Amino acid sequence: MPHPTRQRDLRLDFFRGLGMFIILIAHITGNPWTLWIPARFGFSDATEMFVFCSGMASAVAFGAVFGRAGWLMGTLRILHRIWQVYWVHLGVFFVTLLLMLAINMTGVFPRDEVGALNLYPFITNTGPNLIGLMTLTYVPNYFDILPMYLVILALIPVMMGLARADVRLAFAASLGLWVAATAGLNFPAELWFITPSDRGWYFNPFAWQLVFFTGFALMAGWIPAPPVRRSLVWLAAGIVVLSVPFAWGKIIGQVEVIRDVRQSAAPLFDKTNFGILRFVHFLALAYLAWVAVGPMGARLRQAGWIGEIVALVCRVGQQSLAVFAASMVLARVLGAVLNLAGGGALAALAVNLAGFALIIAVARLAAFFKSQPWKTATARPSPMAADLAPQPEARS
Numbered sequence: 001m002p003h004p005t006r007q008r009d010l011r012l013d014f015f016r017g018l019g020m021f022i023i024l025i026a027h028i029t030g031n032p033w034t035l036w037i038p039a040r041f042g043f044s045d046a047t048e049m050f051v052f053c054s055g056m057a058s059a060v061a062f063g064a065v066f067g068r069a070g071w072l073m074g075t076l077r078i079l080h081r082i083w084q085v086y087w088v089h090l091g092v093f094f095v096t097l098l099l100m101l102a103i104n105m106t107g108v109f110p111r112d113e114v115g116a117l118n119l120y121p122f123i124t125n126t127g128p129n130l131i132g133l134m135t136l137t138y139v140p141n142y143f144d145i146l147p148m149y150l151v152i153l154a155l156i157p158v159m160m161g162l163a164r165a166d167v168r169l170a171f172a173a174s175l176g177l178w179v180a181a182t183a184g185l186n187f188p189a190e191l192w193f194i195t196p197s198d199r200g201w202y203f204n205p206f207a208w209q210l211v212f213f214t215g216f217a218l219m220a221g222w223i224p225a226p227p228v229r230r231s232l233v234w235l236a237a238g239i240v241v242l243s244v245p246f247a248w249g250k251i252i253g254q255v256e257v258i259r260d261v262r263q264s265a266a267p268l269f270d271k272t273n274f275g276i277l278r279f280v281h282f283l284a285l286a287y288l289a290w291v292a293v294g295p296m297g298a299r300l301r302q303a304g305w306i307g308e309i310v311a312l313v314c315r316v317g318q319q320s321l322a323v324f325a326a327s328m329v330l331a332r333v334l335g336a337v338l339n340l341a342g343g344g345a346l347a348a349l350a351v352n353l354a355g356f357a358l359i360i361a362v363a364r365l366a367a368f369f370k371s372q373p374w375k376t377a378t379a380r381p382s383p384m385a386a387d388l389a390p391q392p393e394a395r396s
Helices: 010-027 032-036 046-061 063-069 071-106 120-124 126-134 145-165 167-182 205-220 230-246 249-254 256-264 276-293 295-300 304-318 320-340 345-370 383-388
Strands: none
Touching: 010 032, 010 046, 010 276, 010 295, 010 304, 010 320, 010 345, 032 345, 046 063, 046 145, 046 205, 046 276, 046 320, 063 071, 063 205, 071 126, 071 145, 071 320, 120 126, 145 167, 145 205, 145 320, 167 205, 205 276, 230 249, 230 256, 230 276, 249 256, 276 295, 304 320, 304 345, 320 345
C-alpha cells in the first residue's frame, strides 16, 4: 500500500485557507456577505471543504507515521492530536462564553449575545453541563465542528487497520457508518439539560467521516485521482449549475414547484447526516477546482499581486486549526459590532476586512511560534553584563 510523504501541496494549503475565510464570513451573525458565499448557490458549503481538506492533510501528516513507524505509533500520534484538538475545543467554548458575557455586561450592544448562542442552559445548570462539556455530551450548535473532528480523528487508526488487510474494507466501513448515521446513529448533544432533550450533534461525525476519508483516501493513494476529461468537466459543471435553483433563496422564494421539490428532497441534502446530494455537489465542485488550478496547482503559482494573494491564503491554510479556533471566537464579537453599527454595507465591509486582517495575523503568529525562534536565537549581552565582565589586565 503506498504511503504519503511529508510534502506540502500548494492546492491543499490554498483551499484550506480559502475555506477559513468563507467560514469566518459565514459565522459573523447578520453578515450580508453570507448571501454570496458558495453555500447560497449549492447544497455543499465551506464545511465540506474544511473536512475534506482535513482528511487530505491528515493523510499527509499521520499516514506517513503509520507507514514508517507502524500502527501503534501511528495511533499514539493520533491520540496526541486528539488531545490537542480537545483542549482547543474547550478553549474556544470558554473564551467565547467569557466574551459574550462581557459584551452583555456593557449594556451597549442591543442583542443578547449569550442567548443568541443558547448558552443560558450552561449558565443556569453549570454543574451537569460542565460534565457534559468535558465529556462531549453537551455540544451547543456553534461549537460542534471540533467535536466532530475529534471523533473522525479517532476513526483513523480503525481505517488504517482495515486498509492494511484490504483497502476495500476501509471503504465499506466508511460507507457503512454513513448509512448507520442516516438511520439514526449519533451522539447526544444535550444529555444533561434540566428538560430532557434528544437532540444529537448537529454535525454527525458518523456521517461526515465519509467526506473526510474521501480526501484521506485520495491523498493516501488508496484511490487514484480522477482523470482530466472534458466529459467529466461538463458533468461536474452541470451538477453545480442544476443545483443552483434548489439552493438559491431568491429562486426558492419565488417558484412554488422548486419549493415543493426541495421540501420533499430535504433528507438528500440534510446537513446533520450529510445528505448524498451534498456529497455529489461537493465532489463536482472539488473536481472543477482541481482542474482549474492545473497540475500540482500550476495556475496558482503566479507572479505579482495575484501570487501575493495566493501566498497569503496559503499561509492561512497552513495554520488552519489556530485560524479556525480564533475565527469562531472573533466571528461572534465581529457580529456583535456589526449589529451595533446597524449592519449596513459600509459597516459590513469594515467588519469583514477587520476579520480577514485578524485571521491573517493569527496565522502569522501561529507560524512564528511553530518555528520556535527561541531555539535559534542567540543571547545578546546587556550593557550591564558588559560592565560587570572581567576586564583584561593592562600590560605595563
